[in-house]
Amino acid sequence: MFARIKKSGKYQYLQIVENKKEQGKVKQRVIATVGRMDQLHDKNRVETLIRSLARFSEKALLILSGKSDVKADSLTIGPTLIFQRLWEESGIQMEKGLPDSWHRRVGAAPSVSSHDISG
Numbered sequence: 001m002f003a004r005i006k007k008s009g010k011y012q013y014l015q016i017v018e019n020k021k022e023q024g025k026v027k028q029r030v031i032a033t034v035g036r037m038d039q040l041h042d043k044n045r046v047e048t049l050i051r052s053l054a055r056f057s058e059k060a061l062l063i064l065s066g067k068s069d070v071k072a073d074s075l076t077i078g079p080t081l082i083f084q085r086l087w088e089e090s091g092i093q094m095e096k097g098l099p100d101s102w103h104r105r106v107g108a109a110p111s112v113s114s115h116d117i118s119g
Protein backbone atom coordinates (compact mmCIF):
# COMPACT_ATOMS: atom_id res chain seq x y z
CA MET A 1 0.00 0.00 0.00
CA PHE A 2 1.06 3.53 -0.61
CA ALA A 3 -0.26 7.08 -0.70
CA ARG A 4 -0.56 9.09 -3.88
CA ILE A 5 -1.96 12.38 -5.07
CA LYS A 6 -4.54 12.14 -7.85
CA LYS A 7 -5.47 15.22 -9.89
CA SER A 8 -9.11 15.71 -10.80
CA GLY A 9 -10.01 19.00 -12.40
CA LYS A 10 -8.33 21.81 -10.48
CA TYR A 11 -8.06 19.80 -7.25
CA GLN A 12 -5.60 17.22 -5.95
CA TYR A 13 -6.79 14.36 -3.76
CA LEU A 14 -4.79 12.23 -1.32
CA GLN A 15 -5.50 8.53 -1.88
CA ILE A 16 -4.44 5.30 -0.22
CA VAL A 17 -3.81 2.70 -2.94
CA GLU A 18 -2.80 -0.96 -3.08
CA ASN A 19 -1.20 -2.94 -5.89
CA LYS A 20 -2.59 -6.37 -6.74
CA LYS A 21 -1.38 -8.83 -9.34
CA GLU A 22 -4.22 -10.25 -11.45
CA GLN A 23 -3.52 -12.59 -14.37
CA GLY A 24 0.12 -11.49 -14.47
CA LYS A 25 -0.71 -7.75 -14.55
CA VAL A 26 -0.44 -5.26 -11.70
CA LYS A 27 -3.73 -3.55 -10.92
CA GLN A 28 -4.14 -0.61 -8.60
CA ARG A 29 -7.13 -0.38 -6.29
CA VAL A 30 -8.01 2.78 -4.36
CA ILE A 31 -8.56 1.81 -0.72
CA ALA A 32 -9.62 5.31 0.33
CA THR A 33 -9.68 8.89 -0.84
CA VAL A 34 -8.64 10.82 2.25
CA GLY A 35 -9.60 14.25 0.94
CA ARG A 36 -8.60 17.30 -1.04
CA MET A 37 -5.00 18.27 -0.45
CA ASP A 38 -5.73 21.99 -0.04
CA GLN A 39 -8.24 21.29 2.73
CA LEU A 40 -6.03 18.70 4.40
CA HIS A 41 -3.07 21.12 4.47
CA ASP A 42 -5.19 24.00 5.79
CA LYS A 43 -6.27 21.97 8.80
CA ASN A 44 -2.92 20.18 9.34
CA ARG A 45 -4.65 16.84 8.77
CA VAL A 46 -1.85 15.27 6.72
CA GLU A 47 0.56 15.59 9.65
CA THR A 48 -2.12 14.31 12.06
CA LEU A 49 -2.74 11.28 9.84
CA ILE A 50 1.00 10.55 9.52
CA ARG A 51 1.50 10.74 13.29
CA SER A 52 -1.52 8.50 13.84
CA LEU A 53 -0.27 5.87 11.36
CA ALA A 54 3.27 6.12 12.77
CA ARG A 55 2.06 4.44 15.97
CA PHE A 56 2.11 1.19 14.02
CA SER A 57 5.68 1.55 12.70
CA GLU A 58 8.79 1.60 14.88
CA LYS A 59 10.89 3.12 12.08
CA ALA A 60 8.41 5.95 11.48
CA LEU A 61 8.30 6.69 15.21
CA LEU A 62 12.08 7.07 15.26
CA ILE A 63 12.00 9.45 12.31
CA LEU A 64 9.19 11.56 13.77
CA SER A 65 10.90 11.69 17.16
CA GLY A 66 14.08 13.00 15.58
CA LYS A 67 16.01 9.97 16.85
CA SER A 68 16.48 8.28 13.49
CA ASP A 69 20.26 8.63 13.73
CA VAL A 70 20.61 5.27 15.46
CA LYS A 71 23.87 4.59 17.25
CA ALA A 72 24.90 1.16 18.47
CA ASP A 73 27.36 0.08 21.12
CA SER A 74 29.78 -2.70 20.31
CA LEU A 75 30.84 -5.71 22.27
CA THR A 76 34.10 -7.62 22.08
CA ILE A 77 33.47 -11.36 22.03
CA GLY A 78 35.30 -14.63 21.45
CA PRO A 79 39.08 -15.01 21.39
CA THR A 80 39.54 -11.24 21.16
CA LEU A 81 37.93 -10.83 24.58
CA ILE A 82 40.03 -13.62 26.08
CA PHE A 83 43.33 -12.20 24.74
CA GLN A 84 42.38 -8.68 25.78
CA ARG A 85 41.75 -9.81 29.36
CA LEU A 86 44.96 -11.89 29.45
CA TRP A 87 46.99 -8.94 28.20
CA GLU A 88 45.39 -6.54 30.68
CA GLU A 89 46.08 -8.92 33.56
CA SER A 90 49.72 -9.37 32.46
CA GLY A 91 50.21 -5.61 32.01
CA ILE A 92 50.58 -5.66 28.20
CA GLN A 93 49.09 -2.57 26.54
CA MET A 94 46.60 -3.32 23.77
CA GLU A 95 46.29 -0.79 20.95
CA LYS A 96 42.81 0.35 20.04
CA GLY A 97 41.64 -0.09 16.45
CA LEU A 98 43.85 -2.99 15.41
CA PRO A 99 43.66 -3.71 11.68
CA ASP A 100 41.44 -6.54 10.40
CA SER A 101 44.55 -8.37 9.16
CA TRP A 102 45.70 -8.68 12.81
CA HIS A 103 42.41 -10.37 13.76
CA ARG A 104 42.83 -12.86 10.90
CA ARG A 105 46.49 -13.61 11.80
CA VAL A 106 45.75 -14.61 15.39
CA GLY A 107 42.43 -16.26 14.58
CA ALA A 108 40.42 -13.82 16.67
CA ALA A 109 36.95 -12.63 15.79
CA PRO A 110 36.50 -8.92 15.18
CA SER A 111 34.28 -6.87 17.48
CA VAL A 112 30.55 -7.30 16.93
CA SER A 113 27.99 -4.53 17.25
CA SER A 114 25.24 -5.12 19.80
CA HIS A 115 22.89 -4.03 17.02
CA ASP A 116 24.14 -7.03 14.98
CA ILE A 117 23.35 -9.37 17.86
CA SER A 118 19.88 -8.07 18.69
CA GLY A 119 18.77 -7.73 15.06
